[in-house]
Amino acid sequence: MKSCISRKNKKVFSLMLLAFCGIFLLKAEPFRVRKTNLIAIDSLFEKKSVEAGVNDAVVIKLPEDKTFIEGIEISIKVPKIVAEWRDSVAWSLYSGISPVPDAKLIDYSGTRAEVGTFGESLSFNIKVPTKKNNSIKSDAYSYMAQMIPANADGFLFFRLQLAMKGSSDSISKSKFSVCAYPILSNEGKISLAINSPENEDEKEFTVFVDGKQSELGKKDILVPAGSHNVNIVSGSYRNEVRTVSVEQAKTSSIEISLREIKPIIRLIAPEGTKIAFDNDEYTAPVEQFYTTSGDHTVKFIVGDYEITKTVSALDGRSYNISVNIDATIEETDE
Known part of the structure; x- marks a missing residue:
């Protein structure tokens, strides 16, 4: 069924929506959702999705270790009826959410940090950076959010909401498929275990990674994905050289046994x-x-x-x- 509202009315509704958004972007607001849907990011390479209705919240829980995560991408499949009734449903990203979201809760308070509509699209992508310094690329097919969720929160709060009066009743009953997955940095970790010769106290040595002095061996280090050279230089042990291949968002472990310097x-x-x-x-x-x-x-x-x-x-x-x-x-x- 095609939309029965005129272009003029659509424009009016769009202006109303912008005014509506402007008001709530200024301050925290109490609100109620119909349902809180949870997506837990357990694996860095897994996509998870839920089905959400109008006035539902989707809470994306981030893993504790966010080392390799630069952002979260939210991919939404928009019902046909919503696309036909342009700007009839708004999406929002919130900051400062209280209390901590739970599947059993429906009442929250928070500040609407980002807001928009789906236009006439049947699919819509939102990229949300989780750290200020990131390498996330903008593209013509995604909305790039400006907000950065607080690391202490450990979650991203996304909400769907009816934004147009007089729209079809089918819209309020429509279901969106909301999928979330991490945007990963092109980095991995190197972990180094160093063994001293038996019955000998450890003597001084220096570790170099790709020619630069490193704390590797005392702690894991973050490096770009690819091949890297690890060198151990010492006046008390033989020099050791290893090549290690590092994969994106994974830790490559190597072990080096130090050898006496004697011939x-x-x-x-x-x-x-x-x-x-x-x-x-x-x-x-x-x-x-x-x-x-x-x-x-x-x-x-x-x-x-x-x-x-x-x-x-x-x-x-x-x-x-x-x-x-x-x-x-x-x-x-x-």
């Missing part, structure tokens, strides 16, 4: 090979071990053959010392 030796030879490293004797295979900095002598004994090498070991370096015995097959004309 590491790896002796690689066929199984059963006798090896002398300075005054210590081994039989291959041999696990890696620490040594002192300076010159060292390595002797490999395979049957009647002996191979001797000298290595000048430096702190913070690792050395593979290997012997390889191979057989060569060669075709001849004889």
